[in-house]
Amino acid sequence: MKVRVYKPAKNAMQSGQAATKHWVMEFEPGAKKVADQLMGWIGSTDTRGQVRMYFETLEEAQAFAAKHKLIADIEMPKPRKLQLKAYADNFAFKRVV
Template sequence: MRARIYQPAKTAMQSGTAKTRQWVLEYAADSAREVDPLMGWTSSTDTQSQVRLRFDSKEAALAYAHDKGIEAVVTEPKSRKPVIRARGYGENFVPNRRQVWTH
C-alpha cells in the first residue's frame, strides 16, 4: 500500500492560510475508476482512496506510516513569501499622512 504525505496549499477561494498547517496522509489509488453503464457515475472498488488522515507534524505522519507498514512518499511544501506591506493597509486612513491620498 502506497501513500503520499503532503502539506496542502491554500485554495483559490480563500485569502488566508487556514487548514494549511497540518500534514495530510492520502492513500494512492490501487485500482482504476470505472464508469457505471446505467447511471454514468464514476465508481471504484478501492475504499482506501477515500481515506485522508490529518497530522499536526510531518514526523507524526511518517511515524504513523512506519508503524502501519505503509510506503509513504513525502512532498515538501514550497515556501511562500509573506505579503506584508511596509506600513500596512491602515496607513491609508491615518490623519497625519505624509502625502496626499487621491483616488
Template sequence: MFARIYQPAKTAMSSGTANTQHWVLEFEAEEAKRIDPLMGWHGSGDTRGQIQLTFETKDAAVEYARRHGLPFQVQEPKTRRPNVRARGYGDNFAHDRRGAWTH
C-alpha cells in the same frame, strides 16, 4: 498500498492560509476508476482512496506510516513569499495616500 504525505496548499479562491498548517496522509488508488453504465458516476472498489488522515506535524505522519508498515513518499511544501503590505488593506482608503486614486 502506497501512501503520500503532504501539506495541503491554500485554495485558489482564498488569500488566507487556513487549513494549510496540518499534514495529510492519503492512499494512492490501487485500481482505476470506472464509469457506472446506469448512472454514469465514476467509482471503484478501492475504498482506501476515500481515506484522508490529518496530523499536526510531518514527523507524526511519518511515524504513523512506519508503525503500520505503509510504504510512503513525503512531498515537501513549496514555500511562498508572504504578501505583507506596510499599512495593510486600510492604506487603500487613507486620506494621506500618495498615489493617484484610480477607482
C-alpha cells in the same frame, strides 16, 4: 502499500491559511476508476481512495506510516513568496521617461 504525505496549499479564493496547518496522508489508488453504465457515476472497488488522515506534524505522519509498514512519499511544501501591495499604489504618480 504507498501513501502520499503532503501539506495542502492555500485556497486561491480565500486569504486565510487555516486549511494549510496539518499534514495530510492519502493512499495511492489501488484500482482503476470506472464509469457506471446506467448512471454515469465514477466509482472504484478500492475503498482506501476515500481515506484521508490528518496529522499535526510530519513526524507523526512518518511514525504512523512506519508503524503500519506503509511506504510514505513525502512532498515538502514550497515556501510562499509574499508580494506586498498597497491600494494607494494604484493611484501613485509614475513618471514615464
